[in-house]
Amino acid sequence: MILGITGGTGCGKTTLLQVxxxxxxxxxxxxxxxxxxxxxxxxLLSAIGARFPGTxxxxxxxxxxxxxxxxxxxxxxxxxxxxxHAAIRAQVRRELAAAPGHAAIDAAALFESGxxxxxxxxxxxxxxxxxxxxxxxxxxQISEEYAAARIDAQPPEAWFRQxxxxxLNNSKDLPQFRKDCIAFCGSIGIMEADPRRNxxxxx
Numbered sequence: 001m002i003l004g005i006t007g008g009t010g011c012g013k014t015t016l017l018q019v020x021x022x023x024x025x026x027x028x029x030x031x032x033x034x035x036x037x038x039x040x041x042x043x044l045l046s047a048i049g050a051r052f053p054g055t056x057x058x059x060x061x062x063x064x065x066x067x068x069x070x071x072x073x074x075x076x077x078x079x080x081x082x083x084x085h086a087a088i089r090a091q092v093r094r095e096l097a098a099a100p101g102h103a104a105i106d107a108a109a110l111f112e113s114g115x116x117x118x119x120x121x122x123x124x125x126x127x128x129x130x131x132x133x134x135x136x137x138x139x140x141q142i143s144e145e146y147a148a149a150r151i152d153a154q155p156p157e158a159w160f161r162q163x164x165x166x167x168l169n170n171s172k173d174l175p176q177f178r179k180d181c182i183a184f185c186g187s188i189g190i191m192e193a194d195p196r197r198n199x200x201x202x203x
Contacts, residue, residue: 017104028104
């Protein structure tokens with residue numbers, strides 16, 4: 001099974017990802033994939049540099065220069081996403097081909113990138129807005145206003161509910177949400193660890 005995971009910042013996807021890894025699932029973090037590709041994929045850098053002259057210098061992406069170009073120009077951002085999403089999809093396909101057993105794709109832009117089409121089922125982790133604000137403030141050491149602005153720049157919870165096959169609501173304490181994650185994994189065929197087997201997992 002290939003599970004697609006998405007959700008807004010501060011919703012608590014990390015807990016679900018930890019549970020999946022404990023159950024032996026191969027987790028592919030698309031943010032990490034992108035950052036690796038920027039260091040190892042000359043074709044990606046070449047494509048970015050061709051579309052955005054001056055943003056690649058000596059084989060290194062000038063993130064600030066690129067950001068200044070794309071975040072004030074919706075078409076430029078769409079062009080950048082088209083370049084990066086294609087590279088990420090290709091790499092995710094390679095990693096899925098090498099993955100034993102179940103796999104999970106963790107991507108904020110799961111649907112926008114087309115990665116959802118590689119998945120058998122999808123899940124979004126959602127949480128109350130104020131909980132997300134407090135988590136972001138604590139995690140990233142940012143102000144309440146900045147945390148709220150980051151959340152408001154992302155799709156609303158209704159969007160995830162409309163597009164995903166499953167929803168995990170992280171509105172409880174951490175131990176209970178972890179239990180919910182384990183139960184969800186079992187419900188889609190990724191089995192909970194059997195404590196009688198010395199930490200081995202039934203997958």
